Each structure stands twice: as C-alpha cells, then as structure tokens.
Amino acid sequence: MASTATSNQKTIDPETAEQYRHWLRQMLLIRHFEEKAGEAYSLGKIGGFCHLYIGQEAVAVGSMASLRPDDYMTTSYREHGQALARGIPARAVMAELFGKAAGTSKGKGGSMHLFDASLGFLGGHGIVGGHIPLSTGMAFAAKYNNTDQVAVCYFGEAAVNQGAFHEALNMAALWKLPCIYICENNRYGMGTALERASAIYDISERACSYDMANEVVDGQEMLAVKAAMDRAVERARKDKHPTLLEIRTYRFMGHSMSDPIHGHYRTKEEVEEHRKRDPITLWSKHVIENGVMTSEAIKAMDAEVLAEVEDAYKFAEEAPDPAPEELYIDVYAPGEN
C-alpha cells in the first residue's frame, strides 16, 4: 500500500503549505457539512435518502486535487463530499438537499443528484454502477475531440459486481480511454460486507481482467490518495490509459440516515477501531508536524468552516421552493416542454 504521509520533511514551500491548508479546510468543510446535513435530516428538513460521506473525506479531497477545471466526473449517490471538494458552494449543495430552487439542480435532483456542469461535475447518480459507463463515454468524447481532458468515476466497492462496471472497464481498456475509475472501498454495500459479496478480496485485481493499470491506496491518508491520483491522471492525460484505483476507506456513519452506525452487520468495536484512523485527524497531525499550521490555527479554521456551514444551512432554510411551474420544465430541451 502506497503511503507518503509519514514524511519527515520539515521544509514545506509556501505554495505547498497553502495547498495543505486548503485540503484541510476542504476536509473540515465536508465533515461539518455532513454533520449538519445529518442534523437537518433528523429535523425533517431534508427528505428522501441521505447518504453521508463522513470518514471518506481524504478520498474526495485527495483525488480532486489532481484534476483540472476542464476534467469531467460522475459519482454515485454518496456524493456531497465530492461536490464540495470540486468547489460547488456549500450553499448550493445544502439548498439542493433542502429541495430548494437555489440548489445545484433547482431542487429537482435532491441529495443523490448534485450537478454543476460548469465544473464538469456531471452528477450524482442513484443506480449502483449505472453511471460507470457514462464516465467512459466522457473519456471517449475527450479522445474523439482530441483533447487532453480526463474523466473520473467514483463508485463504491459494491458497484464492482454490476455488469456495468465490467462492460465499461473493458471498453476503456480496449479503446485506451483517459478514464480513472475510483472505487471507494468503504467495506460495505449497504449492510453487506465486501467479502460477502465479492469472490475476490482485492478489488484492484479486477482491473487485471482488462489489462488495466491499478493500485490499492490507503484512503485515510491524504497524500497517499493524492500521489496515486497524480499517477493515474498522468497515465490518462499523457498516455491515454485508464486506471482502476481501489481506495480503501471506511464509512463512519450508517449506509443512509435510516441505518444506525452499527448493529446487525458491523460491531461498535469495529467502527471505533476504524475511527482511530480518522482522515482529518491524520491530516491535521501531518500539517502540524510539518510546521504548516499550529493546532490553534486549525481550531480557528474549524470555527471558520463551521460558520460557513451554518451560513449554508440558514441560506437553504430561507431559500424559496421551486415555482410550481417548474414541475414541467426541463423534461425536454428548452421550448419543448
């Protein structure tokens, strides 16, 4: 498993230091945003399904850090973290969770369908594995248009048993498409542990069927994710080869808000053991040890992020609902509804 997070280097250049602070801020934003979303869900302000990203923050932040503004990405329905890491404002994400007109999808998508086409963030998709061929198609378009854009696809480990995963990876390898498949292996597909669903334990090995580059990555270590993603992006952008990254992480919360943190399928002890490797704690430690921030500075940043999340919450709560006529808008192209 690649790990560069234990580096002892003490001299961090100002640009890198700024990046380190930015990444910490993003991780804190995701954590506090999700905590607030959970609270809002419990109060009935968010409806439907709500899948939280707590525990997996380093995966979204570390992988997005390697991308360019013109790259494309799709994700599964556990995507608040990726949306925030890509730079969609917390206000717009929270407003979408609240179903408001100011949301990323005008309140018509909800928690599972966040979009910002201007950032190449092409959806939160709700069918497990169904969006994997879509990213392959975006990578096909990059090749077709002869650009050096890359397409990224985030999905959970349970998606790799779907036919869509295999069909998409086969074509990406066959046609040499610049696509990066990020399997966020958080150990559970809903309540089914990986080893109860997959005949092989190392998901990265599935790439071997398609002669595709692959790597197992420690998803709790910010720099490990970033480094693996840098390699995958280089491979896609320069060599036009796809990659499967199996990023091992852990979901600290239940599958969705209706699922308790532990119970039938995993023990309290297991969750507590994994919580010892909280990605934010690990990254904070690294940032402090390398002299980039003091713990006081981190506390101040944390307070600032909390204020941003409170602002997003207030914004979402006060924002208007979509107008009734929105019901029939955007079913077909403009002018055709």
Add this chain to the structure above:
Amino acid sequence: MTVITYRDALNQALREEMHRDPKVFLMGEEVGVYQGAYKVSRGLLDEFGPMRVVDTPITELGFAGVGVGAAMVGLRPVIEMMTFNFALLAMDQVINSAAKLRYMSGGQVGVPMVVRGPGGAALQLGSQHSQALEAHYAHIPGLKVVMPATPADAKGLLKSAIRDDNPVIFIEGEMLYNLKGEVPDGEYTIPIGVADIKREGSDVTLICHSKTVSVALKAAELLAAENISAEVVDLRTIRPLDTDAVLASVRKTHRCVVVEEGWPFAGVGAQVVDTIQREIFDELDAPVIRVTGADVPMPYNKALERAAKADANKTVLAVKKVMYLE
C-alpha cells in the same frame, strides 16, 4: 424523387448527417467492418473512419451508457442496437440516465442521442427476437419515440432525430428494410411528432405505425372492394403523439380502429383510445377497437406465428365491428 429501399434511406440519412456535423458518430455491434447486421451502415466505416463508426463488444448496457456520457459533454451519438430485443439490456441507461438527466440536473445536462435499430415482429425468429417494445419507451417522459414506415419517412425522420436535443428512440421496422419507395431528392427533414395520412377516407380511421401501416393499407384496399372508405393515419412518432391528427381524422369518420404489432395490455393503442374517448367522446359512433399482437410470447411455428400477428384480415373484421356490419 428516387426509388430506394428503407435501408438505403437510413444509410443516406446517416451519411448526410455525419457530413453535416462532425459531432455525430455511429456506435454499435457490427456497424463498421461487418457493414451493419442489416447493412444500414454500409460504406460508412470507409468514409468516416473508426473514430466515427465504432464497432463495440456485445455490451448493450455498456455502449448505451458510453453514448449517454458522450452526449452529456456535447457529442451527438447514434447508438445502433442490432435489434431492440437486445436493447432491453440497456434499459437502465435509457430510462434512468438518458431520459432523466436533463430534469434531475435542473436543465444543466442534455442527452442528444439517438438509439436506433430494428424492432417489431419478424419471421419465425421465436419469442426473444420477435417483439414490439415501443410502448415501454413511449411510457417514459424525457424520451421521444419515432417509428417510420416508409423510406421517405425513415430518411427525413432519422435526420430530425439526429438533430434533436433530446434522447430519441428510433425503431426501424425489421421487416421493412427491403421496402422500396420514393424519396425526395436533396436535403429534407420530416418533423418529429407529426403524423401522416397515408390514405384518405371517410368511413373509418385506421391508426397505425411502422409495420402496421402496410397492414392498414392492405386492409383499406380490401375494404374499398366492399365500398368502405378507410383513412389510414400513420402516427410516425409515438411520443410525442400527434393528437391533433388523430382527433381530426376521427372527427371526420366517427369510427376508429387502432392497429399495432405490440401486445394489447397498456399498449400504444391504449393511449390512442384514451385520447380519443377523452377529447371527442361525442364524435364516436362506436367504441374504438384495437387490433394487436396476441397476448403471448411470439411462437416459432409458422401458423401459430401468423395467428399471433396483427394482419389485414383481422383489421377488416375490426372495421366491420365498428361499422356494425358484423
């Protein structure tokens, strides 16, 4: 006007649109080297190269999804399904992705994609290769469903489908590829959502689409011999349905039979009948009757297969019922 086959009309439409717009590409099984399972794409690989005429593995869900993804970022894919029987494997991509992305992204992402290929009952191909599935697609908001019955309509409608900014399901008649007909010379398109009167009449309206247009025309001939004047309305597009054309014809004839290859339960004809009874109930001189495929999987045996299909004789009988002649 030039007389060409339905197959060649489709081929011309593809070729012309690929010349017109470099973002249009064709993808599917056997579309390139093999020249198309039904030869609709004959010559296109040589003309446009492998980046624009893309042979795929047998992976309908996969390449339909690739088409959706490419369309989301600005290309205009034409996804060929070798037959619509196989397109069932791609249903998730068509229904959950293509049809919904514009709406659930708040209008940010469109899917200008055509999914095309043959559909409908064939000849002794058995249950899995011989079925009419248009009602499934027509059920879905966000999709358009187009089903041409003649070479001229096939060409003009396919060009419109490729230029459309929405996902269009374009179902070609598997039994129509060799059908010959006059096609206008030069550039033309036919708008989606507009029905066409294939034969004028005054006593009864026959509503049909795709293969059943020829069934209805044959029935109209048989009826003419008995001094019954049937008007044949070819829907051409199932969704959006040309309600105005249907109602105008029934207002004229006051009697209607709907003829389709699909199954009776929740079929296209059910929607047509619903529209007629709701909008112009008082104009009807008889209940509308539907002629459909039998409510069974398609059998292989020739006689059983014939019994399962909508045909001209069944249509004539239905017309006599709505005219109270039987």
